[in-house]
Amino acid sequence: MFNRGVVFPVLMIVVSAIILAVIPQFSVPSYGQQDASVGAKFFPTVLAIAQILICIALLIQQRAKKIEAIESEKIFSKMSLFGLCFLITYAVLIHLLGYLVASLIAFTLYLAYLKTKKPSYYLFAYVFVVAIYYLFGHVFVISLPEGVFFRGFYD
Amino acid sequence: MIDYLLGGLGAAFSLSIFPVLVFGVLGGIILGALPGLTATMGVAILLPFTFGMAPIAAMVMLIGVYIGGIYGGSIAAILLKTPGTPASAASVLDGYALTLKGEAARALSISVVASFIGGLISTIVLIAIAPMLAKFALRFSAPEYFALALFGLTIIASVSSNNILKGLLAGTIGLLVSTVGLDPITSVPRFTFGIMDLYNGINVIPVLIGLFAISEALNQLENLNLKTKVAEKFNSKLMSLKDLKNILPTTIKSALLGTSIGAVPGAGADISAFVCYNEAKRASKNPEEFGNGSIKGLAAAESGNNGVTGGSLVPLLTLGVPGDAVSAVLLGALIVQGLTPGPLLFTQNPEIVYGIFSSMLVANIVMLLIGLFGIRFFCQITKVPKLLMIPIIIFLSIVGAYAINNSMFDVGIAIVFGVLGFILGKLKIPTSPILLAIILGPMAETNLRRSLLMYDGSWSFLYERPIALAFIAMAIFSLWSTIRRNKKG
Numbered sequence: 001m002f003n004r005g006v007v008f009p010v011l012m013i014v015v016s017a018i019i020l021a022v023i024p025q026f027s028v029p030s031y032g033q034q035d036a037s038v039g040a041k042f043f044p045t046v047l048a049i050a051q052i053l054i055c056i057a058l059l060i061q062q063r064a065k066k067i068e069a070i071e072s073e074k075i076f077s078k079m080s081l082f083g084l085c086f087l088i089t090y091a092v093l094i095h096l097l098g099y100l101v102a103s104l105i106a107f108t109l110y111l112a113y114l115k116t117k118k119p120s121y122y123l124f125a126y127v128f129v130v131a132i133y134y135l136f137g138h139v140f141v142i143s144l145p146e147g148v149f150f151r152g153f154y155d
Numbered sequence: 156m157i158d159y160l161l162g163g164l165g166a167a168f169s170l171s172i173f174p175v176l177v178f179g180v181l182g183g184i185i186l187g188a189l190p191g192l193t194a195t196m197g198v199a200i201l202l203p204f205t206f207g208m209a210p211i212a213a214m215v216m217l218i219g220v221y222i223g224g225i226y227g228g229s230i231a232a233i234l235l236k237t238p239g240t241p242a243s244a245a246s247v248l249d250g251y252a253l254t255l256k257g258e259a260a261r262a263l264s265i266s267v268v269a270s271f272i273g274g275l276i277s278t279i280v281l282i283a284i285a286p287m288l289a290k291f292a293l294r295f296s297a298p299e300y301f302a303l304a305l306f307g308l309t310i311i312a313s314v315s316s317n318n319i320l321k322g323l324l325a326g327t328i329g330l331l332v333s334t335v336g337l338d339p340i341t342s343v344p345r346f347t348f349g350i351m352d353l354y355n356g357i358n359v360i361p362v363l364i365g366l367f368a369i370s371e372a373l374n375q376l377e378n379l380n381l382k383t384k385v386a387e388k389f390n391s392k393l394m395s396l397k398d399l400k401n402i403l404p405t406t407i408k409s410a411l412l413g414t415s416i417g418a419v420p421g422a423g424a425d426i427s428a429f430v431c432y433n434e435a436k437r438a439s440k441n442p443e444e445f446g447n448g449s450i451k452g453l454a455a456a457e458s459g460n461n462g463v464t465g466g467s468l469v470p471l472l473t474l475g476v477p478g479d480a481v482s483a484v485l486l487g488a489l490i491v492q493g494l495t496p497g498p499l500l501f502t503q504n505p506e507i508v509y510g511i512f513s514s515m516l517v518a519n520i521v522m523l524l525i526g527l528f529g530i531r532f533f534c535q536i537t538k539v540p541k542l543l544m545i546p547i548i549i550f551l552s553i554v555g556a557y558a559i560n561n562s563m564f565d566v567g568i569a570i571v572f573g574v575l576g577f578i579l580g581k582l583k584i585p586t587s588p589i590l591l592a593i594i595l596g597p598m599a600e601t602n603l604r605r606s607l608l609m610y611d612g613s614w615s616f617l618y619e620r621p622i623a624l625a626f627i628a629m630a631i632f633s634l635w636s637t638i639r640r641n642k643k644g
Contacts, residue, residue: 008582012324019331022346029341038607040338040345043600044331051327058320075581083376087369087549087570094553095563103550110546114379124543132554140186140200142558 009055098147163513179219187227194224215514237368242424245456252448264393267526273458276410277465297605298616302626304599329592361569369573402454413462431459
């Protein structure tokens with residue numbers, strides 16, 4: 001159990017500190033700095049410092065308002081974790097197999113995982129996937145991912 | 156002028172052009188409604204179809220796509236919390252809240268009517284005072300753009316009135332994201348870590364798709380009950396006359412504001428929608444309604460983004476300078492047709508110019524009719540079971556993110572921001588400031604540094620230039636009124 005209202009600002013302070021550490025490593029243009037007062041480092045530096053100040057203010061606000069210290073609800077529930085895995089799996093599948101095959105497989109897996117037995121849902125899923133494929137690929141002529149394994153197959 | 160306008164109207168309604176116009180508007184609405192496909196992309200996609208057409212027919216179709224595309228984005232924003240285009244991101248705030256209340260039909264009708272009024276007023280202004288507006292817009296230089304961006308950024312405070320600090324945190328996250336890529340002035344790589352895809356910076360569209368669509372899909376999955384539908388209650392009533400009366404002043408004001416913003420090169424429909432939304436909230440007697448299904452908020456955003464359609468053509472037609480990406484594609488279309496935009500176009504090819512003006516009037520009417528008659532059809536989306544809707548949102552999001560640059564990297568960006576949006580939602584940190592900051596960040600940074608170069612490192616441009624000073628005063632006033640409202644609240 002941890003207090004999200006404290007952990008997130010602290011995490012952002014750490015991120016800002018890392019950003020501040022990375023900024024000095026920006027290369028300097030070989031023709032010299034045109035605007036000596038404000039270079040490429042200025043904006044990110046100001047923002048990172050502002051972010052740290054805002055996070056400190058948030059922490060003070062948290063303390064002053066005595067906002068609930070412990071929040072029991074997890075950020076990722078079982079279903080949202082499934083959603084995240086589904087997203088990543090779909091992205092990998094689409095990269096390997098292309099839009100059409102990946103979407104048909106992903107939709108089937110999704111419905112199967114949620115134990116859907118209605119054939120109409122499966123039919124809807126397949127019609128939707130093919131309709132989008134046709135709309136993008138043939139009506140608007142927008143290229144969809146072909147996939148590493150099926151390159152040229154959809155032509 | 157009247158003769159040319161009447162001639163243009165006659166041409167727009169002719170049998171050879173009217174079907175092309177309807178096709179353009181309908182195609183624009185469909186493209187705009189698909190996440191990731193912007194109005195600019197719609198115009199670019201349909202551009203090759205116009206190569207064999209006569210100049211007027213070609214421009215009429217592309218203008219139809221433009222107007223339809225800007226409106227179309229709001230359909231998915233209202234029904235699925237998935238803005239079809241960046242221009243409709245502000246419509247999510249109140250449009251989706253209305254859908255959750257079962258008032259999707261009312262929200263869609265308000266959206267199309269406000270879009271129509273915005274587009275119509277913008278076109279009338281374009282016809283009446285195009286050259287004057289162009290002169291005003293030409294006075295914009297780096298300091299004015301910086302001040303405009305600064306004014307735009309004050310909206311962060313307004314859209315995060317529950318906890319301004321959290322809104323500011325989201326804003327700084329967005330601004331930091333906007334610094335990724337080659338530095339706009341010196342081309343020094345920043346936060347690229349040797350990854351080539353990051354050199355061009357982070358595209359706003361995958362971010363938008365992630366923050367709004369993917370995070371929403373994850374949220375819906377979490378609350379998934381196999382027996383529930385997306386909207387348990389559904390009211391098919393459209394907007395009433397009372398609604399129209401309520402939104403009319405805000406809509407007209409937003410249309411005029413949107414037209415002015417559109418006339419400023421570089422400021423597009425996305426910025427306009429947020430600025431108009433903020434102004435409507437600031438001026439409202441009930442600002443607490445904004446974000447919870449305020450019809451004025453929705454109308455302001457929709458009228459504001461469609462108000463840009465006429466304004467953005469001002470610098471294009473009068474000066475030959477494209478004000479935004481869509482105008483740049485339209486400029487290409489004019490050149491393909493052998494026409495040179497600029498002052499000479501008005502004298503050498505008045506029939507083309509007034510043909511464009513007339514077709515904009517007709518395109519707005521066609522958009523209104525398609526939008527109103529299509530509501531029953533669009534609303535069917537809300538009846539699709541949530542179980543099916545979630546993968547639909549995910550598939551459209553992934554495909555939309557890919558389609559922008561044919562890049563799996565953008566898909567990754569959309570997923571990362573989807574997860575970020577989901578986590579921020581749990582922490583009650585608003586996500587719209589991130590998007591706003593990514594849109595306005597580069598404009599603010601580039602123009603601040605250009606201004607400093609112009610003034611030899613002096614910050615005096617902030618008070619020496621009247622237009623910039625006016626924007627800064629407006630930004631301070633906007634912040635002050637938000638803080639005062641919060642204290643009262």
